[in-house]
Every structure is written in structure tokens, then in C-alpha cells.
Amino acid sequence: MSGRSEFDAWFRLLETPRLGLIQARQLLAAFGSAQAVLRAPPSALNSFVPAALASAIAGPPPEAFSERLLRCHRWLDGGPLRRYVTVGDADYPPPLLQTADPPLLLFVEGAVESLSMRSLAIVGARNPTAQGLENARAFAAALGRAGLGIVSGLARGIDTAAHEGALLGQAPTLAVLGAGPDEPYPPQNAALAARIVAGGGAVISEYAPGTPPLKENFPRRNRIIAGLSLGTLVVEAALRSGSLITARLASEAGREVFAIPGSIHSPQSKGCHALIKQGAKLVEAAADILEELALLSPRAASPLQDAGLDAGFEAEDEPGDAEDPILRALGHDPTTMDALQARTGWPTADLAAGLLELELQEKVQRLPGGLYQRRAVA
Amino acid sequence: MSGRSEFDAWFRLLETPRLGLIQARQLLAAFGSAQAVLRAPPSALNSFVPAALASAIAGPPPEAFSERLLRCHRWLDGGPLRRYVTVGDADYPPPLLQTADPPLLLFVEGAVESLSMRSLAIVGARNPTAQGLENARAFAAALGRAGLGIVSGLARGIDTAAHEGALLGQAPTLAVLGAGPDEPYPPQNAALAARIVAGGGAVISEYAPGTPPLKENFPRRNRIIAGLSLGTLVVEAALRSGSLITARLASEAGREVFAIPGSIHSPQSKGCHALIKQGAKLVEAAADILEELALLSPRAASPLQDAGLDAGFEAEDEPGDAEDPILRALGHDPTTMDALQARTGWPTADLAAGLLELELQEKVQRLPGGLYQRRAVA
Numbered sequence: 030m031s032g033r034s035e036f037d038a039w040f041r042l043l044e045t046p047r048l049g050l051i052q053a054r055q056l057l058a059a060f061g062s063a064q065a066v067l068r069a070p071p072s073a074l075n076s077f078v079p080a081a082l083a084s085a086i087a088g089p090p091p092e093a094f095s096e097r098l099l100r101c102h103r104w105l106d107g108g109p110l111r112r113y114v115t116v117g118d119a120d121y122p123p124p125l126l127q128t129a130d131p132p133l134l135l136f137v138e139g140a141v142e143s144l145s146m147r148s149l150a151i152v153g154a155r156n157p158t159a160q161g162l163e164n165a166r167a168f169a170a171a172l173g174r175a176g177l178g179i180v181s182g183l184a185r186g187i188d189t190a191a192h193e194g195a196l197l198g199q200a201p202t203l204a205v206l207g208a209g210p211d212e213p214y215p216p217q218n219a220a221l222a223a224r225i226v227a228g229g230g231a232v233i234s235e236y237a238p239g240t241p242p243l244k245e246n247f248p249r250r251n252r253i254i255a256g257l258s259l260g261t262l263v264v265e266a267a268l269r270s271g272s273l274i275t276a277r278l279a280s281e282a283g284r285e286v287f288a289i290p291g292s293i294h295s296p297q298s299k300g301c302h303a304l305i306k307q308g309a310k311l312v313e314a315a316a317d318i319l320e321e322l323a324l325l326s327p328r329a330a331s332p333l334q335d336a337g338l339d340a341g342f343e344a345e346d347e348p349g350d351a352e353d354p355i356l357r358a359l360g361h362d363p364t365t366m367d368a369l370q371a372r373t374g375w376p377t378a379d380l381a382a383g384l385l386e387l388e389l390q391e392k393v394q395r396l397p398g399g400l401y402q403r404r405a406v407a
Numbered sequence: 408m409s410g411r412s413e414f415d416a417w418f419r420l421l422e423t424p425r426l427g428l429i430q431a432r433q434l435l436a437a438f439g440s441a442q443a444v445l446r447a448p449p450s451a452l453n454s455f456v457p458a459a460l461a462s463a464i465a466g467p468p469p470e471a472f473s474e475r476l477l478r479c480h481r482w483l484d485g486g487p488l489r490r491y492v493t494v495g496d497a498d499y500p501p502p503l504l505q506t507a508d509p510p511l512l513l514f515v516e517g518a519v520e521s522l523s524m525r526s527l528a529i530v531g532a533r534n535p536t537a538q539g540l541e542n543a544r545a546f547a548a549a550l551g552r553a554g555l556g557i558v559s560g561l562a563r564g565i566d567t568a569a570h571e572g573a574l575l576g577q578a579p580t581l582a583v584l585g586a587g588p589d590e591p592y593p594p595q596n597a598a599l600a601a602r603i604v605a606g607g608g609a610v611i612s613e614y615a616p617g618t619p620p621l622k623e624n625f626p627r628r629n630r631i632i633a634g635l636s637l638g639t640l641v642v643e644a645a646l647r648s649g650s651l652i653t654a655r656l657a658s659e660a661g662r663e664v665f666a667i668p669g670s671i672h673s674p675q676s677k678g679c680h681a682l683i684k685q686g687a688k689l690v691e692a693a694a695d696i697l698e699e700l701a702l703l704s705p706r707a708a709s710p711l712q713d714a715g716l717d718a719g720f721e722a723e724d725e726p727g728d729a730e731d732p733i734l735r736a737l738g739h740d741p742t743t744m745d746a747l748q749a750r751t752g753w754p755t756a757d758l759a760a761g762l763l764e765l766e767l768q769e770k771v772q773r774l775p776g777g778l779y780q781r782r783a784v785a
Binding site for chain 2: 156158159160164289290291292293294295296297298299302305306310311313314317352357360365366367368371372399400
């Protein structure tokens with residue numbers, strides 16, 4: 030970016046209906062700057078764009094343009110970390126530039142260099158399960174600690190958890206809005222947006238200050254999320270949800286698509302399962318993603334190759350293995366004493382004694398509501 | 408099969424150490440029958456097999472052979488549905504014959520024609536989760552109703568549930584043993600074995616009557632399970648488990664491998680996830696398998712293709728959708744009132760009223776132990 034009058038010229042170009050990226054680039058290359066484009070006579074512009082578009086650029090600005098421009102100025106002047114980046118700037122994130130439809134200009138609040146770091150998008154349902162939220166947080170934190178930026182959409186649910194996890198992992202995180210940069214959506218995430226900026230990340234939007242969160246903006250917003258990132262991780266998603274759009278756009282941009290599996294009975298996993306069926310990589314841990322992005326050396330064994338026919342190996346699964354019967358009855362969900370009794374057929378006293386021992390061994394955790402849960406081994 | 412003396416000759420061949428399938432076939436083709444092979448002089452046999460093997464065939468039987476043979480006779484005479492099938496018989500199941508290492512002879516109790524029907528193997532952990540058991544039963548019943556036979560290993564856990572589901576779906580089910588046909592393993596599944604035979608299926612083994620359930624037999628047994636089947640479905644499996652051997656053998660035999668995903672925090676799903684990473688097909692429903700086996704026409708939409716950028720579609724996921732907050736708080740696991748309170752922040756009275764309404768709408772089910780669970784829509 031280079032000063033207010035160049036911004037004004039850019040904004041005037043942006044506000045010209047039907048001016049696409051390729052044409053804008055041709056004009057900028059030919060005339061040297063947005064201001065020079067606007068100063069050029071329609072006849073000169075007409076060498077690069079159709080006559081109607083040339084007159085629209087050279088003619089009077091659209092209705093209420095000056096008000097919208099003023100709002101941009103106010104926003105840009107409203108904080109030290111606010112700026113704009115255009116496709117002509119060195120600061121424009123290269124991964125986004127390589128996509129089919131990069132925005133001409135981005136409003137940015139935060140660390141502009143975080144836009145160009147190696148990042149992963151983490152997206153998903155706005156109404157996830159509790160475990161989905163924890164997964165989003167844990168993956169974002171682990172990937173953040175591994176040096177990736179985390180891109181998401183500031184939405185409720187998985188997006189929020191992804192940003193929070195990144196902050197937890199002390200990684201820059203980018204929130205891409207489907208509204209103006211002064212209109213974080215949902216409004217209750219304004220504080221999270223501020224923490225994202227304070228944490229060395231950025232809140233970005235291609236929409237001008239004052240643009241409300243219109244439904245139709247969100248799918249287009251998703252192309253920026255996908256485009257900024259080496260890959261997109263879908264944590265939980267219903268069928269026919271916005272997260273699948275982001276995944277499709279990532280795939281179309283030649284980026285990796287990752288998905289976390291879950292119960293076949295959970296609607297929030299159906300989108301992820303559909304993606305895996307379509308070729309998305311199933312991931313169980315952050316390491317799976319780092320390996321796939323070649324940021325980590327692959328772990329050895331392939332299970333199909335590794336499942337040797339030797340009897341020693343088989344000993345683990347055929348007659349002879351043993352697991353604590355209480356742990357087996359617990360499974361991996363929070364479980365009541367009643368359910369444990371039904372599953373084991375044991376008297377309460379025996380179960381209580383066994384559970385206490387398992388608690389002391391830190392293998393079982395007592396949860397609120399009389400629930401017991403197996404503790405994950407870190 | 409053709410009479411007792413031919414069986415005796417086959418059994419004698421089987422008991423000859425180091426006689427492989429290809430050699431046995433060559434001998435049978437050259438001499439016309441197992442009895443003729445045994446009658447041939449070593450010099451004649453030596454045209455087809457090495458001299459040591461020729462002498463072993465023509466020489467005295469191994470130690471205690473006649474006792475083992477007697478035990479075979481007793482077993483074969485012990486029930487009307489007992490017989491044996493050799494690689495030379497028209498009844499030998501073609502899919503198994505096409506594998507790299509088909510057993511020369513199978514002991515069969517039940518409907519021998521069920522061995523040759525289009526079948527799917529369903530295998531998995533011996534210590535599955537409760538949901539895993541239900542999934543095994545439901546998939547087996549649905550696939551059975553769709554006309555597939557269900558092959559499994561009679562083991563505890565998923566195998567047992569697969570056989571039971573097939574019986575529920577009134578489909579023939581095949582139990583392949585890793586011991587003699589008179590030694591169902593585990594012993595408590597003897598009744599299930601009898602129901603399998605009564606249900607039009609079969610219990611089969613390549614091991615002679617009296618062979619105990621030796622650990623080392625089970626991985627080899629798995630090749631029969633895989634070989635009899637168009638594909639193998641792994642319902643739940645730990646890493647490094649016998650089910651992954653069956654999956655590998657199915658894959659090596661050019662058969663499909665299917666796996667059901669689950670929580671990334673459940674060890675019983677890790678084997679399935681590893682298989683999916685390796686290229687196994689993720690399945691959520693029996694229809695996925697029927698489609699893949701081209702027994703059902705594919706459903707239309709691909710999610711990546713289908714996730715249109717139209718605003719109307721997006722309306723489902725972006726600002727505006729609504730789900731009952733109690734259902735959202737319930738997720739898809741059994742949940743206590745305390746957990747619901749923690750998740751919703753609602754007073755007990757409001758929650759109780761809401762839950763009652765959802766119960767009346769058949770959207771929520773009250774479970775033993777004060778748990779509430781969302782009801783799956785059939």
C-alpha cells in the first residue's frame with residue numbers, strides 16, 4: 030500500500046462493477062498504478078477492457094461512493110495495526126495470489142506478515158459436539174506449536190475453538206471475515222478478534238468497512254480461508270455445510286484436505302466422512318497433517334504391510350490377551366455406575382473398589398454427574 | 408467328495424509334510440484321484456514332485472495317522488450335514504480357489520452351497536465397544552437382507568455380533584474356525600455354531616477334527632475368511648490386531664477392504680483408521696458396501712461437487728439455522744442431567760420440561776442410570 034490517494038484509487042477500481050482480477054492486473058501493469066488507471070482516458074483503457082467497462086472506470090463513481098470511501102478512511106485511521114494490501118503489493122500472501130480468484134484488496138488488522146506464513150485452515154460446524162470443540166482446540170494448539178499459522182472464519186463452534194487453540198499454542202491465527210473488518214461475526218466474537226490481533230495474527234476481509242455479514246458473502250469468504258492455507262482441516266461438519274465448500278475450494282486450489290473421522294451415528298461427522306470418501310486424508314493427530322505436508326518425517330509402519338503373519342504378533346489379539354474388565358466396560362465415553370453394572374454384572378461395592386484403584390492408577394477419571402471416563406494416555 | 412476311501416487318501420496327502428497346493432494339483436491331474444496318487448510308485452510321483460516328497464507320499468503314514476483318521480471318520484459320521492470338500496470338487500467355493508493359498512480340503516458342517524454364495528467378511532476386535540457390537544450386528548443384518556452371506560471367525564466380540572446379525576437378517580453365515588470343526592472357539596460359542604448350521608450357513612475349517620485352537624492357526628484361518636468373500640469389513644480393530652491381517656489378506660487377494668470410522672480417541676477405531684489411510688473404503692452404512700460391490704446403484708451427489716456456491720444452500724449453515732438447544736447439548740452420547748445443565752446453563756425445571764417434550768416427540772430417549780440420549784432417526 031502506498032498512501033491514501035492510492036487507496037482511494039484502488040477502492041474506486043473495486044467499486045467499478047464487473048472489473049475482474051485479470052483486467053485489473055492488465056490495467057495496473059499498463060498504467061503503473063491505480064491512480065494512473067483512473068487518470069487515463071476511456072480510449073486508452075479501451076485497449077485493455079471493453080468500452081462499457083472503460084467508461085465506467087473513467088466516469089463518475091457509483092452512488093454513495095464517497096460515503097463508503099469515508100468509512101474506509103475512518104476504519105484505516107482507527108488503529109495502528111490497520112492497513113490494506115492489494116494484489117500489487119509485495120505483502121500480498123503468495124498462496125492466495127496463486128488461487129483462481131484472489132481478492133484484489135484485503136483489509137487487514139494485525140500482523141500483515143502472518144498472512145504469508147505457512148498456515149493450515151481449520152474449519153467446521155457451528156454446532157459441533159463437545160468432543161469436536163476439544164479436537165479443534167487440540168489440533169490448532171499442536172499445529173500452532175509446530176510452527177503453522179491457523180486460518181479460520183471466526184464463526185461459532187469449530188472456528189472459534191480453532192482460533193482459541195492457536196492462541197493457546199502461541200501461534201498467529203488469521204480470522205477471515207464474511208463482512209467488513211469492523212463487523213466481526215458473530216458479534217460476541219469481537220473480543221476473540223481483538224485477542225487474535227493482540228496475539229500476532231490478523232483479522233482480514235475483502236469487504237469494505239460497514240459491509241454487513243450477508244449470507245452470500247460467506248461462501249466467497251471461504252475461498253480466502255482455503256487460499257491462504259497449505260491445506261484445510263475439517264474437524265466436524267454436517268453434510269451440505271459451508272465447511273465442505275471450503276474443502277472443495279481447497280481441493281480446487283490444489284491444497285490438501287484433511288478430515289477427522291467420528292461416529293457413523295453423529296451427523297457432525299457425516300461431512301468429514303463424505304470428504305474422506307472423496308479422497309480427503311483421514312487424520313487422527315496433528316502429526317498426520319505435519320507428515321502429509323512434509324513438515325515431519327513419516328512414521329514407519331503401514332498397518333497392511335506391518336500386520337505380519339507371525340504368531341508372536343498374533344498373540345496380542347487371539348486367545349490370551351487381557352484388559353481390566355472395568356476399563357473394557359467403560360469404553361471411551363463418560364459412563365454411569367448403572368451402565369457399568371449392566372455391562373459387568375458386578376456388585377456396586379466391587380465396581381467402586383475397582384474404580385478407585387483405577388483412579389489411583391490415573392487410568393480413570395471421575396466426572397461431574399456421577400460419570401466415569403477412561404483417561405486418555407498422553 | 409466321493410466316499411470314505413477317497414477321503415482317507417486325501418487325508419493321507421494332507422498329512423504329508425511339505426506337499427503344497429500346486430504339487431497336489433499336478434499329482435491329482437496326472438493320476439486322476441487321491442487314491443490313485445497314493446497307489447502310484449515313487450518313481451512315477453517323482454516326475455511331478457521331488458524324490459523326498461515322492462517317497463513320503465508312497466511310504467508309511469506319519470505317526471498316529473490312523474488315530475487322527477479315525478477321529479475324522481467319527482466326526483464325518485456324527486451328523487447329517489457334515490462333509491468335506493476338496494480343491495478337486497465342484498462344490499469348492501470359487502472365490503477361495505482363486506486365492507494364492509487355498510486350503511486343499513475343508514471340513515464343512517452345514518449347507519455346502521453357502522460357501523459359494525456372494526459373501527462379505529465382517530471381522531473385528533474381540534473386545535469391542537458396545538456401539539461396535541451394535542454396528543456389527545446392524546451391518547450384518549442389513550447386508551444379509553440384501554442377499555449377501557456373512558463370513559466371520561466365531562470369535563468373541565465383533566465376529567459373534569456379525570454372525571448374530573446375519574442370523575437376524577435371515578442370511579446364511581459362515582464361521583471359519585482356527586481349530587478342528589469339532590472345536591468351536593471360544594467354547595461358549597458352540598451354541599452359536601449350532602445356530603449357524605441350523606440357519607442355512609456352515610461352520611468350516613481346514614483343520615482336522617481334534618485340532619485344538621492353536622494361536623498360530625488363527626492368522627492362517629484369516630486367509631479363508633478373506634478368500635471366501637467379495638470384501639472384508641473391519642468394524643472395530645486395534646492397531647496390530649488379527650483383523651488387520653484379514654484385511655491385508657483380502658487386499659492381497661484383490662478383494663475390497665471396508666472399515667467403519669470412529670472416535671479418534673477410541674483404540675478400537677485406530678485399526679480401522681489405519682486401514683482407511685491405507686486405502687480401505689470408509690463406510691457409514693451397508694449401502695456404501697453394496698454400492699462399492701456394484702450390488703446397488705450409486706447415490707448421486709458427491710459432497711465436493713455438490714457443495715454449490717449458491718446462497719440458498721448456504722442458508723443451512725450460515726447465520727440463521729436453528730436446532731433445539733437441548734438436542735445440541737445432548738450430542739450423540741448418553742448424557743446426564745448434570746452435564747446438560749453445565750452445557751446449557753438452564754435451570755433443572757426448564758430442562759426437564761424440554762426433555763419431556765422431546766421424549767414425546769420421540770427425539771430423545773430416557774436411558775437407565777438417569778441418562779438421556781438423542782434417538783437416531785431410522
